[in-house]
Amino acid sequence: MATYVIGFPRIGEQRELKKALESYWAGKSTQQELQKTASELRKRHWTYQKNAGIDLISVNDFSFYDNMIDAMTMLNAIPERYKDIDNCMDRYFAIARGDANHKAMEMTKWFNTNYHYIVPELDVNMDFKASIDKIKIELAEAKELGINAKVNFVGPITFVKLSKIVNGSEDEIIEKLIPVYEDLIAQIKALGVNTIQLDEPYFVTNPTKKDLETLKKVYDKLGGLADIFVATYFEHSNEANEVLATTPIKGMFLDFVAGSENSIKALADAGKIVGIGIVNGRNVWVNDIEKSVEFLKGIAETYDADKIMVGSSCSLLHVPYTLKYETKMDEDIKSWISYALEKLDEIRVIEKLFRGEELNEYEKEVLEGNKIAIATRKTSDKIHDPVVKDRVSNLTDKDKHRSVPFEERIKLQHENLKYPILPTTTIGSFPQTPELRKLRRDYKNGVISEEEYKTQIKAMIKDLVEYQEAIDIDVLVHGEFERNDMVEYFGEQLKGVAFSQNGWVQSYGSRCVKPPLIFGDVSRPKDMTVEWTVYAQSLTDRPMKGMLTGPVTMLNWSFVRDDQSKRTTAYQMAIAIRDEVEALEAAGIKVIQVDEAALREGYPLRNEKRAEYEDWAITSFRITTSSVKPETQIHTHMCYSEFSDIMDAIEDMDADVISIENARSDNSLLKIFKERGYKGEIGPGVYDIHSPRIPSTEEMVEQIEAILEVLPAEKVWVNPDCGLKTRKWEEVKPSLENMVKAAKEVRAKLK
The missing domain is CATH 3.20.20.210 (TIM Barrel)
Structure with a gap:
């Protein structure tokens, strides 16, 4: 030996297991066919x-x-609650994904x-x-x-x-x-x-x-x-x-x-x-x-x-x-x-x-x-960019702090945005259908023109804005139809970042991601999201969130160069994304969400190494968000996290609103926010988007009321656990409609 x-890896070199699983879940193939693929x-x-x-x-x-x-x-x-399912495979996937x-x-x-x-x-x-x-x-x-x-x-x-x-x-x-x-x-x-x-x-x-x-x-x-x-x-x-x-x-x-x-x-x-x-x-x-x-x-x-x-x-x-399949890199x-x-x-x-x-x-x-x-x-000269290095060297303390304290900012934001108590929103993405993925693929491969591609994406955005208004969501999103992945989309537009054709990595179940390859000094050559966000905002009087991925999540969900410190790479990424934040604000966007879904998972596993990580990670987020006006509301989102030991870091981020995954945890994650007297506003997920089941209005009323036993109503936002890209429209629409109805019911009781 x-x-x-x-x-x-078990997902397969061309994601064969992913495809087999999703076919089985959709009822298009049998258990025997799934087992055959697995064996092969x-x-x-x-x-x-x-x-x-x-x-x-x-x-x-x-x-x-x-x-x-x-x-x-x-x-x-x-x-015990799964023992009523006789079929072993059905029980297995009910544990993983839930069922009716x-x-x-x-x-x-x-x-x-x-x-x-x-x-x-x-x-x-x-x-x-x-x-x-x-x-x-x-x-x-x-x-x-x-x-x-x-x-x-x-x-x-x-x-x-x-x-x-x-x-x-x-x-x-x-x-x-x-x-x-x-x-x-x-x-x-x-x-x-x-x-x-x-x-x-x-x-x-x-x-x-x-x-x-x-x-x-x-x-x-x-x-x-x-x-x-x-x-x-x-x-x-x-x-x-x-x-x-x-x-x-x-x-x-x-x-x-x-x-x-x-x-x-x-x-x-x-x-x-x-x-x-x-x-x-x-x-x-x-x-x-x-x-x-x-x-x-x-x-x-x-x-x-x-x-x-x-x-x-x-x-x-x-x-x-x-x-073997990387023929274009x-x-x-x-x-x-x-x-x-x-x-x-x-x-x-x-x-x-x-x-x-x-x-x-x-x-x-x-x-x-x-x-x-x-x-x-x-x-290699593909790696080093003196302009980027100079921008990092010239960062000052002013680049790392908001100009006005939170208590003053939030008053200005309420006056400016005029959202009700228990405001409703979503985390950002909406379903990525096979037709949408084909549209992006056809555009990328030159099958359709840029004009045709943009026309179709704008039509989807328009439909989504109208739908969100129709069900009465308070703060809207444009749906991210132009994006393949929350990290990949930005990585493709940043200098110093490369992408693969087939570099898929399993995240959970059939969910795979294609991490960027951060190989060199990072910069933003041009606007990345402004056109789509401004178009969406032009369709509504309600606030439209600009949606960005934060620098720490970009690093933690990428393959990061190992020839310089992560701190240096993170600051480069932060400056690049800050440029986009400033462009969105200049274009009239009043709510900007900078997702740090992966902040927690980047923590060192040894306590003695935590302080250094927190220092550069939180500083990177603040570099990204601190240059905006006090009236501009900064949101962030975090995925599954144990918050009890990172509350100091979350508070230091100085975001105005944080949304978190919460639906599977019986609100236990929220208690630490109450105990610490967290100053910001919080959007605890009221339903689990990783499951295909559709929660009822009554169920979400109970969930919101349970949240209000922990947090004051004036701090609470109502939203799903995470983005909706992996779900189907027939799951998303009734779930969101029930969510808005639930928020209104609880809002009425409060009044």
């Missing part, structure tokens, strides 16, 4: 890894929606990534028991292909720590799960597989003394039952490394990219196998192969080289599939990039050079191309 990856994808992915020379290949990293739902199923940790009779379970970000997971709800009285039905099917498929399999699943401590405990304590539930994990391991061994990867990334997040005592207890029991490898990623896990070295586990897989401080001394002293995750599983820039080999040789000076494995820093789920930029399949080659070449083995002809080509890419990236 010499090479491994933590996990592999698994076999293809394993074969790619085997042919690339990966020695230990993951089984059970594939999922129809999310590995945490898979773990819930594997452990029989299904909440069931709300979906809460969803949040996987550590500091843009991947979402479903949050388990655990009750100590649950009848936990082991089920390896899914694993059994996949192992049989892998065996047919001659795959040297390791079975992956989330470890018991991380599973519990990332769950919501509805009854009992974490300790009690972990105690009940230990024998279930013992049974899982025994059943997997009975199928002829002895290597098991248990993911415990919780231990990169400042574990307590008690957490480490639990870790010792659990892995003293589990560690010797098979060849158990504990995987951590996204940071160092030094406290856990020392504890696990004293248990009977076979070894650990560690992240030496984001967790460069990882220490393996205790593991080395205990004779454990250590996987050195040196190829970046979260970013796309080529690995410096020669530098990585030297790093490994340095480790081998004090550690048995035979106990070192070479692999990815984390699952390759977080990067696109392959460069600038050749220099393409040469600096490595997707999942290309990273397999990097792992193998690094490992062979480290061992002193002869490279074959293909591997020699990989190495030579790598050397050239490393050299040209350092010197």
Whole structure:
């Protein structure tokens, strides 16, 4: 055993799983057809890894929606309210997406990534028991292909720590799960597989003394039952490394990219196998192969080289599939990039050079191309722009603060905008239909003229403005019909940012995004949104929101250059977006929303690194928004976030209105705003847009009234959880109509 990856993308190199899922959900294909597609994808992915020379290949990293739902199923940790659904697949997707009779379970970000997971709800009285039905099917498929399999699943401590405990304590539930994990391991061994990867990334997040005592207890029991490898990623896990070295586990897989401080001394002293995750599983820039080999040789000076494995820093789920389909990308930029399949080659070449083995002809080509890419990236004039560097250098304190305090601004805004109590709005985007996507594609490919394209987009905007007025929404949006994605749209118009044709990455379920590639100094050559927003405003007397993506979200949802600090890149992005904010205001737009949906997920996982991130992240937002007049209202939006530990940062953003995802959390997120006496206005989502179900007026009245038990009415806005682009019109229209009716009912009661 010499090479491994933590996990592999499952969506398919051309999003085959996405298409199969959406076809199944739409009733256009059968469960058997969905299973057939999944089986074909698994076999293809394993074969790619085997042919690339990966020695230990993951089984059970594939999922129809999310590995945490898979773990819930594997452990029989299904909440009682879903037990009335007999069909296993229907129950699985009801948990993930909801259905006519069931709300979906809460969803949040996987550590500091843009991947979402479903949050388990655990009750100590649950009848936990082991089920390896899914694993059994996949192992049989892998065996047919001659795959040297390791079975992956989330470890018991991380599973519990990332769950919501509805009854009992974490300790009690972990105690009940230990024998279930013992049974899982025994059943997997009975199928002829002895290597098991248990993911415990919780231990990169400042574990307590008690957490480490639990870790010792659990892995003293589990560690010797098979060849158990504990995987951590996204940071160092030094406290856990020392504890696990004293248990009977076979070894650990560690992240030496984001967790460069990882220490393996205790593991080395205990004779454990250590996987050195040196190829970046979260970013796309080529690995410096020669530098990585030297790093490994340095480790081998004090550690048995035979106990070192070479692999990815984390699952390759977080990067696109392959460069094979990137036929239009600038050749220099393409040469600096490595997707999942290309990273397999990097792992193998690094490992062979480290061992002193002869490279074959293909591997020699990989190495030579790598050397050239490393050299040209350092010197390319495509990267450096002195004008941009000067603008960052000349930033002053005045660029980072609003000219008037919030209390004075909000009075001016109320006088200016004249919205009622409990004003209604939406987060920004409206459904992206197949016809709309085809229109954009036809324009991009030259099938239709710019004039025809603009005429059709304007017709859609006009219809939407009329619809919003008809149902009596207070603050309108133009619908973002011209936008493919909230990050990609802006990235395509910024200098220093490149885009892929097929660089899709899974966000959750069938939802995929195509992150920008921030490769150079960033600037805004021309207006990006002004024409569409001004046109929409011309159709109505009601306020029309200008919709922008914030600098921190642009970074956190992009593949960011790694040759300068994130602070510098963030300030460059902030100045570019500020130019657009100022252009919107100059064009008469009075409400501007700068979304920082991804602010929370960018937080470092180690407490000692948080202050530096907050400093540049919040400063970047303020650079973007602080130059506007006090009468101009600044909104921002944040996705699934635990706000309790970042309230200082949210307040420092100094936005006038913040909208947040809230519908799945029973208003628990709002309590911290009340406790802190948050000064701004707040739009807690009153219905979940990640589910196809249509909430009734009565349901949303209850939700608004529950919100008003926590927050004063004069601070509350009424809006959906998030943008509506992924929903269908037949879901969106009745939901919004019910939302407006609900706001009016509650408003009338208040009067």
